[in-house]
Amino acid sequence: MEPQDKEKTEQTIEVLNPATGERLGVVPSRDGEHARETVARARRAQPRWGRAPVARRAEVIRRFRDLLLDRADELSRLLSLENGKVLQESFQMEVFPLADLATYFAGRAERILAPRRIPLHLLKHRRSTIHHRPRGVVLVISPWNYPLSIPFGETIMGLLAGNAVIVKPAEQTPLIALRARELLLEAGLEPDLLQVVTAPGPVASEMIEIGVDYVNFTGSTEVGRRVSAACGRLLTPCTMELGGKDPAIVLPDADLDLTAGSLVWGAFANAGQTCASVERVYVHESVHDALVDRVVDRVRRLRVGDPLEDGIDMGPMTEPAQLAKVERQVEQAVARGAMVLTGGARLGGPGQFYPPTVLVDVDDGMEIAREETFGPTLPIMRYATVDEAVRRANRSVYGLDAYVYGRDRALTAQVARQLDAGTVMVNETLITHACPETPWGGVKQSGVGRVHSDDGLRELCAQVHVNDEAIRAPGWSPFWQPYSHGMYRALVGAARTLQHSRVAVRAGGAWSLLENAVRELRRRRAA
Numbered sequence: 001m002e003p004q005d006k007e008k009t010e011q012t013i014e015v016l017n018p019a020t021g022e023r024l025g026v027v028p029s030r031d032g033e034h035a036r037e038t039v040a041r042a043r044r045a046q047p048r049w050g051r052a053p054v055a056r057r058a059e060v061i062r063r064f065r066d067l068l069l070d071r072a073d074e075l076s077r078l079l080s081l082e083n084g085k086v087l088q089e090s091f092q093m094e095v096f097p098l099a100d101l102a103t104y105f106a107g108r109a110e111r112i113l114a115p116r117r118i119p120l121h122l123l124k125h126r127r128s129t130i131h132h133r134p135r136g137v138v139l140v141i142s143p144w145n146y147p148l149s150i151p152f153g154e155t156i157m158g159l160l161a162g163n164a165v166i167v168k169p170a171e172q173t174p175l176i177a178l179r180a181r182e183l184l185l186e187a188g189l190e191p192d193l194l195q196v197v198t199a200p201g202p203v204a205s206e207m208i209e210i211g212v213d214y215v216n217f218t219g220s221t222e223v224g225r226r227v228s229a230a231c232g233r234l235l236t237p238c239t240m241e242l243g244g245k246d247p248a249i250v251l252p253d254a255d256l257d258l259t260a261g262s263l264v265w266g267a268f269a270n271a272g273q274t275c276a277s278v279e280r281v282y283v284h285e286s287v288h289d290a291l292v293d294r295v296v297d298r299v300r301r302l303r304v305g306d307p308l309e310d311g312i313d314m315g316p317m318t319e320p321a322q323l324a325k326v327e328r329q330v331e332q333a334v335a336r337g338a339m340v341l342t343g344g345a346r347l348g349g350p351g352q353f354y355p356p357t358v359l360v361d362v363d364d365g366m367e368i369a370r371e372e373t374f375g376p377t378l379p380i381m382r383y384a385t386v387d388e389a390v391r392r393a394n395r396s397v398y399g400l401d402a403y404v405y406g407r408d409r410a411l412t413a414q415v416a417r418q419l420d421a422g423t424v425m426v427n428e429t430l431i432t433h434a435c436p437e438t439p440w441g442g443v444k445q446s447g448v449g450r451v452h453s454d455d456g457l458r459e460l461c462a463q464v465h466v467n468d469e470a471i472r473a474p475g476w477s478p479f480w481q482p483y484s485h486g487m488y489r490a491l492v493g494a495a496r497t498l499q500h501s502r503v504a505v506r507a508g509g510a511w512s513l514l515e516n517a518v519r520e521l522r523r524r525r526a527a
Contacts, residue, residue, distance in 0.1 A: 013171050013198055018084040018316040019306050019351045027174045030199040032206040038195050039210050042137045042164035045192035050134040050162035054113055057160050058106040063187035064156070065102035068095060071183065075148065075176070080307040082173050083147055084315040084352070085270045087308055093270065094149040097434035101153050104436040105457060109160040112454045113461065122498070127470040132461035134162030135237070136213035141204045141227065142177070143219045144170035144318050145273040145374075152180050153436075154216045154451060155194060159184075161460040163214070164193045166207065172318055174198040205230050212236065214460065218275075221372075221398075221445050228448065239449030239459070241441055243372040244275045244400030247393035248429070249415060250283040250291060251386065251406030258427060259405040260294035263378065266403065266429030268302065268356045271317050272326075272376035275446075276401040276423075276430050280362075280369050281380045282389040288382045292341070292360060295378065299342045299356045316352040317375060323352050326375035329368040330357060333379070338362045343376070364392055372398065386415060394420045399443035403429050420444065476524075478517075486523065490516035 011029035016022065030038075049057070068075065072095050079090035105112075118128040138158040142151030151167050158165045169177035177196045184194050197203065201223070208215060208230045215238040217227045224242040231238040248266070250259055266278035283291050307315030317323040323346065330344055343357030354376055362369050362379040369379050383389040393402060402421035406412045416424040422442040423432050432438050433452075441450040450456055478487055489512055496509025 013174065015082060015172070015175055017081055018318050019081075019353075021350050024081055025175055027178065027198040030197050030203060032203060032210075035197060035199065035203050035207045036210050038166055038197055039137060039207055039212060041192040042166055042195060045190055046134065046136055046162075046164035049159075049164065049190065049193050050136075052162070054110040054160065054162075057162065058109055060184070060188045061102050061106040061156055061160060064184050064189075065099050065106065067183045067187055068099045068102070072096075075179065077308065078176050078179060079148060080315065082175050083144065084307055084318050086312050086315050089270055090307075093434070094146060097436075098149045098152055098156070100434070101149075101436040101452070102156050105157055105160050108454070109457060112457050113161065118465075125469070125471040125473070126467055128465060128467045131464040131466060132161070132458055133464055135460060135462050136163060138163045138165045138214045138216065138460060139168065139204070139207055139212040140165060141168045141215065141217045141219065142170060144172040145270060145275075147173035147176050148180060149433075150218050151177060155180075155184075157451075157457050158214075158216075158460050159189070159193065161457060163460060165195075166212070167194070167196045168204040168207070169196060169198065171198075171200065208234065208236060214238065216451065217241070224447070239441065239451055240447045241275065241451065242400075242445060242447040243374075243398055244277075244442065244446050245279050245370070245372050245396050245398040246276055246401040246403070246421070247396070247419075248278045248281045248403035248405065249383075249386075249389045249393055249419075250281065250287065251404070251408070251411060251415070252284040252286050253407045253411075254287065254291075254405040255407060255427075256287060256291050256294055260291060260298055262403075262405070262427065262429050264295060264298045264302070264356075267378040268299070268314055268376050269430060271314055271354070272356075273318060273322070273374055274430065275374075276433060277374070278378065278403060278429055279373055280393075281378065282383045282392055283380060284386075284389075285382045285384055288380070292358075292380055295380070296341050296358055299358055299378075302356050304347065304353055304355055314356060314376065317354055318352070320352055322374055323354055326354055326357075326373060326377060329366075329371070329373055330359070330377060333359055333362060333366045333368040336363075336366055338366065338368070338379070364395065370396070386411075390415060390418045394418075396420075397445045400446035401425065401429075401432075401442075422446065422450075484520060484523070486516050486520040490520060 012026045013029045015024045075095050076090035080087050113132045116130045140151045140154045155165045181196050218241040221242040224240045302313040304314045305312045338359045339361045341358045343355035347353040356376045359379045399420045402419040402424045404412045404415045404426050412426045439450040439453040441447050493509040493512030500506050
């Protein structure tokens with residue numbers, strides 16, 4: 001094959017603007033051979049970075065943070081063009097949270113990853129210490145709904161932990177990932193320590209099979225099962241942040257204006273394409289109608305359109321297949337008796353626009369109340385008792401986030417503790433993903449493991465337990481051979497002395513320990 005012929009056969013990925021359908025750019029569609037070379041380069045580069053002091057790694061991350069803020073408008077606009085979220089959301093939900101995460105961990109990684117002493121409760125002549133060593137090569141498989149803050153939050157933490165990182169972005173949103181990498185290289189990072197592989201989804205699985213040391217996946221539960229299975233076959237540690245069908249419970253004493261504002265934002269920010277979106281609302285029957293009126297009034301005032309225009313509140317959906325899913329769920333719900341109060345049909349003209357849609361008369365058996373929608377819908381349902389609301393909220397295979405609205409702090413706390421979710425928020429939605437010190441992840445089919453938080457940073461390291469001498473050993477141990485019944489009785493006496501609850505037994509144990517230990521020491525000296 002001639003070189004020009006080979007060039008013609010190179011596969012590419014076309015990136016489209018979801019608001020207009022226009023082409024934003026083209027990136028290479030990488031294959032398994034490229035993936036293998038990428039992993040090899042990362043593995044060669046990592047050891048030197050892993051040996052660098054944490055403070056040196058933090059310098060690079062701080063410079064990257066400054067570049068994020070210097071280029072905030074450029075990055076926010078690129079996000080809005082590529083992903084479709086409104087310009088303010090691009091900054092407040094992606095650029096700023098990433099900068100804040102960089103600030104938090106760059107300033108604290110040295111302390112978080114410092115060796116940790118474990119006080120031993122029994123063997124006081126020994127001491128134990130946990131050391132945190134980089135895992136090696138971390139693969140981050142990222143989604144299209146938050147293509148900057150999700151993958152590069154994990155990237156920053158992975159780099160601070162001393163790893164090399166490979167980012168596999170979603171095919172719909174590779175441009176922001178490539179631009180973020182450029183900024184990290186501008187901040188002083190060696191190129192092979194962070195690589196972005198633009199490729200179809202199966203290439204990520206190939207990289208797992210090739211051999212990486214840790215996998216962070218964010219995406220649908222269906223795909224997450226396949227990724228988790230691939231990791232399981234190789235015993236590759238991983239975190240899986242998967243789907244959600246996040247419920248909100250509105251208690252009878254809730255502040256209805258606050259609740260309506262929070263629910264509308266929680267349901268329609270990023271066109272509902274957020275794993276933590278409010279996807280079903282249970283409202284006490286005494287305040288149901290009043291809350292619905294407030295919600296509908298707010299939603300009707302939302303402006304949908306080009307995400308770069310001033311005054312726009314919601315942009316297009318990113319993925320055509322997801323828009324089709326929203327259409328299907330709404331149509332099915334209406335066919336089964338649900339009533340649409342706002343929206344309910346795709347908007348005409350170019351772009352992938354679906355209006356914010358509020359539904360009532362929804363029952364728990366409808367797909368829109370049961371399966372993840374990941375789009376701009378808000379089903380609202382009545383309940384009679386708080387126990388009923390909790391039961392219905394927990395009747396789901398998912399368990400990512402949940403929300404409670406009410407004025408009585410004791411009651412909201414009680415309800416929050418009963419909900420099956422990785423995070424429960426009271427009188428607000430969404431924002432804890434932007435808190436780097438809090439853990440993020442789900443229960444049930446919403447995922448495995450946690451990202452963010454101090455523990456999330458340590459998870460990106462292998463924990464090494466070192467146990468050494470606190471006091472110089474005498475050259476022998478009561479646990480070593482040769483064994484004897486005398487030493488056996490001494491050990492039993494020691495255990496009773498230290499741990500039994502009755503004083504008489506402890507006293508008898510102490511006498512047995514002393515008697516048998518002295519006898520055994522004499523025997524050993526004689527031998």
